[in-house]
Amino acid sequence: xxxxxxxxxxxxxxxxxxxxxxxxxxxxxxxxxxxxxxxxxxxxxxxxxxxxxxxxxxxxxxxxxxxxxxxxxxxxxxxxxxxxxxxxxxxxxxxxxxxxxxxxxxxxxxxxxxxxxxxxxxxxxxxxxxxxxxxxxxxxxxxxxxxxxxxxxxxxxxxxxxxxxxxxxxxxxxxxx
Ligand code: AR6
Numbered sequence: 063x064x065x066x067x068x069x070x071x072x073x074x075x076x077x078x079x080x081x082x083x084x085x086x087x088x089x090x091x092x093x094x095x096x097x098x099x100x101x102x103x104x105x106x107x108x109x110x111x112x113x114x115x116x117x118x119x120x121x122x123x124x125x126x127x128x129x130x131x132x133x134x135x136x137x138x139x140x141x142x143x144x145x146x147x148x149x150x151x152x153x154x155x156x157x158x159x160x161x162x163x164x165x166x167x168x169x170x171x172x173x174x175x176x177x178x179x180x181x182x183x184x185x186x187x188x189x190x191x192x193x194x195x196x197x198x199x200x201x202x203x204x205x206x207x208x209x210x211x212x213x214x215x216x217x218x219x220x221x222x223x224x225x226x227x228x229x230x231x232x233x234x235x236x237x238x239x
């Protein structure tokens with residue numbers, strides 16, 4: 063049986079409502095529930111998620127860890143920690159952000175996920191400019207799809223229509239980072 067063809071989609075939505083195998087969380091390295099998308103995911107998943115996160119200890123910037131998704135429709139939540147824009151030289155920001163996408167995709171592959179939804183990691187409280195961050199996200203996803211069969215349905219879930227427009231333009235331009 064051949065695998066389904068890869069599909070990259072950009073949607074404007076609350077990520078907690080999506081029916082995908084994996085939802086990615088923009089966490090902090092202490093894995094303590096915060097605001098933004100982290101807060102929304104924790105509210106929707108219920109208090110067991112915070113307990114599972116605490117049980118994992120810490121997650122260094124650029125790395126990723128996995129928990130069950132509890133009350134969410136997804137099977138797993140993959141937590142990854144983007145760099146704080148103001149705390150690193152620019153080249154390290156892109157390297158660490160790229161590593162967040164690569165590590166999250168690798169974990170999703172290992173957990174046999176067919177579909178995954180990403181928020182725009184690092185572009186809220188952590189201050190990374192979204193016009194460049196979305197190019198990192200798209201480049202890393204396309205590189206993953208070129209070599210691995212899963213997850214083959216990738217959703218970039220944006221919280222505003224203007225963010226979604228930037229992702230769509232970057233997908234069309236095929237410019238790397
Ligand atoms: N669905 C989809 N996207 C969302 C949602 C949602 N429900 N809510 C916010 N966004 P942020 P960061 C978008 O700040 O910059 C937390 O306190 C938002 O518009 O959530 O990586 C953590 O604990 C933005 O585009 O993540 C960390 O301390 C994107 O999600 C810190 O924030 C990411 O914004 C991480 O900061």
